[in-house]
Amino acid sequence: MAGQTTQLDSKTLWGGKESPFQTSYGKLMMWFFLVSDALTFSGLLVAYGFVRHDTLEAWPIGEETFNSLPFLGHGYPLIYVALMTFILIVSSVTMVLAVEAGHRMDKKGVVKWMIATIIGGFFFLGSQVWEWSHFIHGSEFGRIQLADGSEAIVKGHFGEIESFTVVEAGMHHKKGDVIKDDLMHTFQHAAENGQIHEGGMIHLHDGSLAKIKKAHDHDMELTIKYTSEGSKRKIGDKIEGKEAEKQYYASLYSGTPKVTYGAKWFEDGEHWLPTKNEYGPQQYAHFFFFITGFHGFHVFSGVLINILILIGAMKGTYHKRGHYEMVEKTGLYWHFVDLVWVFVFTFFYLV
Amino acid sequence: MERDDLIEYSLDTHHSEEQGKLIRSKIIKVTVLLTLITVIEVALGAFIKQSSEAWPFVKWTFIVLTLLKAGYIVMVFMHLGDERKWMRNVILIPYALFILYLIFIALWEALAVGDAWSSVAV
Numbered sequence: 498m499a500g501q502t503t504q505l506d507s508k509t510l511w512g513g514k515e516s517p518f519q520t521s522y523g524k525l526m527m528w529f530f531l532v533s534d535a536l537t538f539s540g541l542l543v544a545y546g547f548v549r550h551d552t553l554e555a556w557p558i559g560e561e562t563f564n565s566l567p568f569l570g571h572g573y574p575l576i577y578v579a580l581m582t583f584i585l586i587v588s589s590v591t592m593v594l595a596v597e598a599g600h601r602m603d604k605k606g607v608v609k610w611m612i613a614t615i616i617g618g619f620f621f622l623g624s625q626v627w628e629w630s631h632f633i634h635g636s637e638f639g640r641i642q643l644a645d646g647s648e649a650i651v652k653g654h655f656g657e658i659e660s661f662t663v664v665e666a667g668m669h670h671k672k673g674d675v676i677k678d679d680l681m682h683t684f685q686h687a688a689e690n691g692q693i694h695e696g697g698m699i700h701l702h703d704g705s706l707a708k709i710k711k712a713h714d715h716d717m718e719l720t721i722k723y724t725s726e727g728s729k730r731k732i733g734d735k736i737e738g739k740e741a742e743k744q745y746y747a748s749l750y751s752g753t754p755k756v757t758y759g760a761k762w763f764e765d766g767e768h769w770l771p772t773k774n775e776y777g778p779q780q781y782a783h784f785f786f787f788i789t790g791f792h793g794f795h796v797f798s799g800v801l802i803n804i805l806i807l808i809g810a811m812k813g814t815y816h817k818r819g820h821y822e823m824v825e826k827t828g829l830y831w832h833f834v835d836l837v838w839v840f841v842f843t844f845f846y847l848v
Numbered sequence: 849m850e851r852d853d854l855i856e857y858s859l860d861t862h863h864s865e866e867q868g869k870l871i872r873s874k875i876i877k878v879t880v881l882l883t884l885i886t887v888i889e890v891a892l893g894a895f896i897k898q899s900s901e902a903w904p905f906v907k908w909t910f911i912v913l914t915l916l917k918a919g920y921i922v923m924v925f926m927h928l929g930d931e932r933k934w935m936r937n938v939i940l941i942p943y944a945l946f947i948l949y950l951i952f953i954a955l956w957e958a959l960a961v962g963d964a965w966s967s968v969a970v
Contacts, residue, residue: 518935521857525935532943539947543954550958553966560893574894582886590879593925597871600863733899822858825927832925836918843914847893848907 527826531833534795538837541791542844545784555722555732557777559846561650565631571652578846581624582838585796588617589835592803596828599821604810607824611807614831618800625793632785635759637681638717639688640775641748642755646725649736650775651745656712658684664698667705676707684709691754717741722777760785785845792841795834802827878924885913 518525549556560574567577591613598606638651661676661683670676676683683701687693692700697709719736736744748755760774760782774782806827815821863871889910896906923929928936 516857518932518938519857519860520931520935524858528935528939532939535943536946539950543947543950546951547954547958550955551962551965553962558898575890576894579886579890583883586879586882586886589921589925590875593875594872596927597868597875600861601865601868602862820856820858820861822861825861829926832921835925836921839914839917839921843889843910847889847910 521822523822523826524829527829531829534833535837538788538791538840541784541788542840545788545844548778548780548784552778552780554778557722557781559848561652561720562776563628563846567627571636575846577624577628578842581621581628582842584617584620584624585835585838588614588621589832591617592828592831596821596825599815599824602816602821604813604816607810607815607821608807611803611810611824615800615803615807618796618803618831621796622793622800625789625796629786629789632782633759633761635757635775638745639685639756639758640722641719641745643719643730643744643748644751645728645730647721647728647730648723649719649721651717651719651741653717653741654715656714659710659712661699661701661707661709663701663705663707665706667701667703669703670701670705670707676701685756685758688749688756689754689758691752693749694752695750714742717745719744788841788845792834792837795837799827799831799834802830874924878920882917882920885917889913 559578563578564574565571565577566573591610595607595610595614598610636651637655638653640648640650642648658680659677661680663670663672663674663676666672684693684699687699687701693709694700697711699707699709701707717738719741721730721732721734721736724730724732757773757775760776762769763773773779776782806823809815809823810821815823892906892909896902928939
């Protein structure tokens with residue numbers, strides 16, 4: 498065998514000089530890696546499809562779940578994710594422009610477009626942080642379990658909470674105290690624990706009882722997402738206006754936990770179970786965090802690799818080498834990240 | 849030992865200023881197209897409800913548009929369209945075969961599992 502290794506020449510390899518694909522080793526290996534990574538993502542998305550098809554509970558609908566914009570509130574279906582998609586497409590374009598500049602040995606061009614690509618990557622990651630945070634905290638109304646056991650998501654305008662006025666003293670608060678801090682958080686925490694009562698009374702942490710001063714809700718609409726045994730309601734049924742308010746507050750004032758806000762870990766007896774969420778089945782949140790998280794991790798590592806390549810380009814390493822193939826190879830990875838997002842966007846948010 | 853079996857394929861990818869102009873204008877065209885497709889998708893998703901009768905049609909439109917977008921990204925941005933025919937095939941064919949099979953078997957099975965559950969539950 499030792500004899501063979503010394504005979505590395507044209508006769509022992511292809512039998513000629515050309516490789517069949519006429520591509521460098523590095524680029525081909527990047528493609529093979531991307532194929533394997535694509536199989537991983539496809540596996541995740543197909544698993545998502547499997548769970549979605551075999552679930553009896555109504556699956557959350559993208560344009561209902563993701564309809565918020567920073568500073569502007571609700572009522573903008575899919576606009577935010579569309580913006581994220583656009584940011585990623587643009588950063589893919591700046592990447593391909595960097596590759597093109599590399600083919601012309603234009604060092605300045607490569608550096609310029611690589612910087613633009615990296616900025617796009619950071620923008621995307623930042624957007625994802627907001628998206629996750631919003632998903633975790635949830636809507637103002639949450640998901641409500643009605644008297645007949647069926648569950649509904651709630652749309653509408655939530656009347657602002659102005660203050661709590663203590664009527665029965667507890668450990669901290671005296672009778673007559675007016676509380677104006679952290680109202681929404683306190684309200685939701687109490688609602689989740691069934692500590693909001695008839696007539697808009699709230700039990701605070703310290704055991705005191707307070708009266709809630711709150712503006713009226715408008716345009717409330719309940720959409721049934723889950724029906725229990727014996728319920729006459731069907732999935733997709735809507736309850737609107739006064740009747741919706743009546744049903745919602747009857748549940749809220751029932752003295753038992755009936756509301757879920759956002760997606761979080763919850764305690765069931767002695768176990769902590771992941772992600773009870775207001776949007777739909779538990780698995781929905783599992784897949785949301787896993788798939789967008791795994792993709793976000795790819796974006797993050799892509800940004801790091803892009804930074805390394807940018808440093809190489811600035812130092813002139815590739816210029817001395819005579820070609821900018823390193824930019825092309827990282828470009829392949831970066832486009833792949835964009836490609837995956839195209840599919841996540843369709844199957845998680847649109848379909 | 850001097851190896852004579854290696855060709856620097858990386859050097860073959862250079863192009864001139866004029867060729868660069870053509871490539872850049874193609875990149876811009878594809879960018880506009882991808883953006884348009886995304887806008888159409890969002891508009892369809894926002895205005896047509898899943899409960900509407902047009903939904904199955906919209907759903908398949910989404911899937912076709914997504915594959916179109918993916919095709920442009922892979923063929924133009926990732927330059928797979930410029931590679932040799934058999935390199936393209938080696939990447940795409942095994943992947944497509946495996947994934948189509950996986951999608952078919954998983955979704956088929958999921959429907960059966962869903963049926964089984966609905967017959968025992970409730």
